[in-house]
Amino acid sequence: MPELPEVETIVRQLREYGVEGRTIRSVDVLWARTVEPLPVDRFRRELVGDTILRIDRVGKWVMLVLTSGRFLMIHLRMSGSFSTSPGSHDRLVLFLSGEMVLYYRDTRKFGRWKLVEDPSTVLDALGPDALTRDFNLRYFTAVMRGKHRRIKPLLLDQSVVAGLGNIYADEALWEAGIHPERWSDSLEDGELRTLCAAIRHVLRIGIRNRGTSLGKGRTNYRDLKGRSGGHRAEVNAYGRTGEPCKRCGVALERIIVGQRSTHFCPHCQKKT
DNA sequence: GAAGACCTGCTA
DNA sequence: TAGCAGGTCTTC
Numbered sequence: 386m387p388e389l390p391e392v393e394t395i396v397r398q399l400r401e402y403g404v405e406g407r408t409i410r411s412v413d414v415l416w417a418r419t420v421e422p423l424p425v426d427r428f429r430r431e432l433v434g435d436t437i438l439r440i441d442r443v444g445k446w447v448m449l450v451l452t453s454g455r456f457l458m459i460h461l462r463m464s465g466s467f468s469t470s471p472g473s474h475d476r477l478v479l480f481l482s483g484e485m486v487l488y489y490r491d492t493r494k495f496g497r498w499k500l501v502e503d504p505s506t507v508l509d510a511l512g513p514d515a516l517t518r519d520f521n522l523r524y525f526t527a528v529m530r531g532k533h534r535r536i537k538p539l540l541l542d543q544s545v546v547a548g549l550g551n552i553y554a555d556e557a558l559w560e561a562g563i564h565p566e567r568w569s570d571s572l573e574d575g576e577l578r579t580l581c582a583a584i585r586h587v588l589r590i591g592i593r594n595r596g597t598s599l600g601k602g603r604t605n606y607r608d609l610k611g612r613s614g615g616h617r618a619e620v621n622a623y624g625r626t627g628e629p630c631k632r633c634g635v636a637l638e639r640i641i642v643g644q645r646s647t648h649f650c651p652h653c654q655k656k657t
Numbered sequence: 658g659a660a661g662a663c664c665t666g667c668t669a
Numbered sequence: 670t671a672g673c674a675g676g677t678c679t680t681c
Contacts, residue, residue, distance in 0.1 A: 386674080386675035386676080387676090388675065391675080418663090460676085460677085461675095461676090462663095462675090462677070463664085463665095463674075463675060463676055463677090464664085464665080464666095464674090464675085464676095474665085491664095492664080492665055492666070493663085493664045493665050493666085493674090493676095494663075494664050494665075495663065495676065495677080496676095497677095534658095538658090541676090543676095543677085550675055550676070551674090551675060551676085552675060553675095597675080598675095599674085599675075600666095600667065600668085600674080600675095602665090602666055602667050602674090603665080603667085604664095604665070604666060604667080604675085605667095605675090606675070623675090643658080643659090644658090644659070644660080646673085646674080
């Protein structure tokens, strides 16, 4: 569920809520496999007494920088979220100084909290974050031309660019007018330029709208205060199968590319 | 590459 | 009841 804009929204809210600077008084782990290293007792023992110096985001990872010099790396995967009040499907609870309590909620239990000495053990597997200067046209062109893969799965590959997920990949391709099954090394200079800009653009707009929420269920994206993201109304491609393209009016189609559901306009996004 | 695994809940 | 879901891993 959460892609870069949703994770960025959560990180900003955690900062605003005043999590930075708090000491971890206690940790409840309600679903053991959420944490690493195991066993749970060790994870808890290592964490208690440490202080959260800073909260950052890299790709879809939330990074808690601790004063001990260690790092708590959190990946929300499909349904992870934070809340300031308890609820069903809470998997971990952080009791912080000043009576603050943070609840980590994760219906599908895919999310992971990794306590590591060095963040590079996690981040080395990632390409540049999509919103940093390292993700630029020169880099993008080199990677696209250096591989012969369908463009859609390549955009989802976090070792190529960190932060895009299924929604924003479809949105970027729609905005750039590029068919999701195009080969990466077949894109013209102008198409690469447009797509590179579209990627950054759709992510920025997503952040501005505080993320995207689709369905209504418990697996749906919610921010720290339990609110849905506001980006839903501005989605152009994802989940709009059969609805008219906002550019040309032709009905959008859904296909499977790289085992992932993919939405596009057959008129605006030509295969050739 | 593809398929299965990890999980629960919603929708048709 | 079957199929689907915003993500990654592992194992063919």
